[in-house]
Amino acid sequence: MIERVLEQEQAISQVLAADKKTRHLVLTSQDLEVLESVHKALKPLLEFTNALSASILDYMREKYSDPSTNDLLDMASLVDPTFKITYCTEENVEDIKSRAINEMEAMLCETDQGTAELAASLPKDATTISQPAEPLRKNSLGSLFKTAATSSATLSQRERIEKELSAYFQSFPIRKVI
Template sequence: RSVKDQRIDRAVGVGKKIVGAFGHSWKRQRALQAAQKELGLPEHKLITECCTRWGSKQRMIQRLLEQEKAITQVLAADKTTRHLMLTWQDIQVLDSVSAALSPLLEFTDAFSAEEYVTISCVKPVLQMFNNDLLKVKESDTPLTKDIKTAILDYMNKSYKDSVTERLINMASLLDPRFRTEYFSESESKAIKVQVMSELEHLVSNQGSTATGVSETLPTSAGDQTSQGAAKKPKKSLGSFLKGPVSGKTDVTAERLLSELSSYVNSPPADSECDPLLWWKVHTVNFPNISRLARKYLCIPATSSASERLFSTGGNVVTCLRSSLKPTSVNMLVFLTKNLKT
């Protein structure tokens, strides 16, 4: 959204044409390899932009800037491609774009993952962008400053929604690597109140579920009796003792608050540790908070997982499978994504 500029459109458009010119000619590819060896440049192939792949435009720009001298040498030797040579204005624009977008590239890849927790890292990364990586510097060109400012404005507005902000705050607190590290004092108090509210709700639901199950069992037994049982079964001694002992199993607000305080004040986990494994080990110490962590830390930070699922569905439902029923398609997509050989 921040890269909407005529100068950028022109420079990127020329870059795509250059990549296409080399991609459709094996002679130019051979000449490029020779130029790379002559100039001592890495023997890398050019990369084209793909609208469905995050970061592909930035990778294309980086590769064009890396191979700019070799590309110019090859294009200048052929009069049919000299018009594709990047001008100094184009190179300056691409440099400015690359300087602004390069810090985001690795984070984009990291947030697109599915095998580890990502939602809890949103708040720390946003703070890092605002305070360091996307902070405007005096050495930045005017275009780089404009791009950085536009990116920060867009990201900050996107995560200022109350529901989204509450979600990322909860996830950050429930990650043992961060907890309250990235909260102000007022934010820390507010998020603790939200956690306490959710913990009490979870505990009350757990109690009502247990009560509902215990009430359902005698009903089913009564149905069986009415359907042909000869006599009413006698109660065993254990049936008189199966009810909860009052004052022993009730989880009070004081106990929940004590558990939360103990969790918040305990030493933070290593920044490289897996929070899911950490919770697996420490569930005994924080049984109620671990249930809350299981609820929030499974949420992906981006829509990449859903986009991959749509791609999988497109690969499953081919022309030869156009008559499949929806239920069959759902099962095939599920097996394709989850069945490990």
């Protein structure tokens, strides 16, 4: 910025001198000397900063060029309600969503298998003893209308997951309070 002021010093002086209200802002020879010395002192720092930022950029590109790392970061971003798919590339959004659905299905299958194994390992009389008598049903507001609400039980497991995921994407992202 100082370099640009020094380059455009004549134009700046002419514009400021043209108006009576800004005439006092015209740079003096002392101001120009100070700007030149500051520019001379900061020039090596500018070169160092450019070299450092170039090396950091190379490092970051190398570090995040691995597709498996990018996949992991995309999934982490997807499940974070602060970001969701904000920072995912447009080409990868559908792939990320399908991977999330597949992983949710796999987790549900594992949970169902674990529950079935646990039920099979329990003794027969333990299951009958642990079940209490059926509690009395209370009338609810829904029972007054005599119509059953559409349940998600008629949907397949994949359809329920897709519905839940689309509801997640339609909700507003959580904003961090600083």
